[in-house]
Amino acid sequence: MLTRTEGIVLRTQKYGEADLIATYLTSDRGIIKAFAKSPRKTGSRFGSSLEPLTHARISLWGKEQASLPKITQSDIINSFHRIRESFQDFISASRLVEILISLVPEGIPNKRLFSFFLNILHAVRSSEQESKDTLHLITLVRLLAAVGYAPGLEGCGKCGERSLVFYPDSGTTLCGRCAGPKTGAAKPHMRIHDNTIRFYTHSIEWPVHISDRLKPGREILAELSLLLDKHITYLLSRKLMSSEFSAGTK
Ligand SMILES: [Zn+2]
The missing domain is CATH 2.40.50.140 (Nucleic acid-binding proteins)
Incomplete structure (x- = not known):
């Protein structure tokens, strides 16, 4: 057929x-x-x-x-x-591709994801050099949100209490109480600033085509980028391990 x-x-x-x-x-x-x-x-x-x-x-x-x-x-x-010819754009797009391939199961129709990814490619292709760092970060955040794996930064992931400490192995910020007692080696975590959370929230909520109006400072970009690195590294290694495991038990 x-x-x-x-x-x-x-x-x-x-x-x-x-x-x-x-x-x-x-x-x-x-x-x-x-x-x-x-x-x-x-x-x-x-x-x-x-x-x-x-x-x-x-x-x-x-x-x-x-x-x-x-x-x-x-x-x-x-x-x-033009995306393939720009080293920076291509690296960033390749990361999005890796996330799609690793986290989205094959053969499940999803028109929205298709249009969304196409919009991202158009936005990256026509972006200005000076806003590229911001745009690449925003596309990464939005793709994670689109496939259901965005880190939770708006309050403690368990009780909703205000928190500025992110735990990669939980994929969310946690308050002191919910993170558990500090015995032995502390769980890997990362302190973040209020401004970073604010930028993160806007980058998810604002339409991609006006996201160049977001102008975060260098520190915010650096902090969010480090947080996403930790989040994705944890996500993908766990995912790869679990898919290897399930393949072996079939
Ligand atoms: Zn809590």
Whole structure:
């Protein structure tokens, strides 16, 4: 059966000598993998439509539940080559891709996530150099929120009490009482400032296209960026460990 959809290439992996497996975020099938036969032989346009972050209209051939349909046609809607050509933009986008691939299960339709990610790519592509650091941080926060893994910074995650101490292994700030008694080695934690929480809240709530009006200071950017690093490192390592575990027990 032939199906058509729109997809954004998240990544490609070599398969055999000349073939590729592409992972897409699609508009109506969620994250899927598809097989590309000799993309380098069949002409450069097909090959370049498989570059990471390319937004394309694709035709897939395979049974409805086939785990690896074949890409029979792929037409570029947006190449987003400007993102790939900027080291900083590409690193930032690659981190978003890693989060999507690690935290979003395959094959679950999510139109909103697709439009949301497409909007992010448009915003990054057209961003001004001086607002890039802020925008990259905002896109990271918003993607985590969109997939349900944003850190909880608005009060203690257990009782709601005001707190300025973030605990990566809980994914939230905790008050002194809820964090538990300080015996032995203290749980890893990080002190944060009120201003950082305020910026974080705005970055989730404001529409992406006006987020360049947010102008946080250097310290806020540095603090939030460190916090997100800790949060994501914990999230992804736990996720990877747990998926390895479940794969081994099936
Ligand atoms: Zn508490």
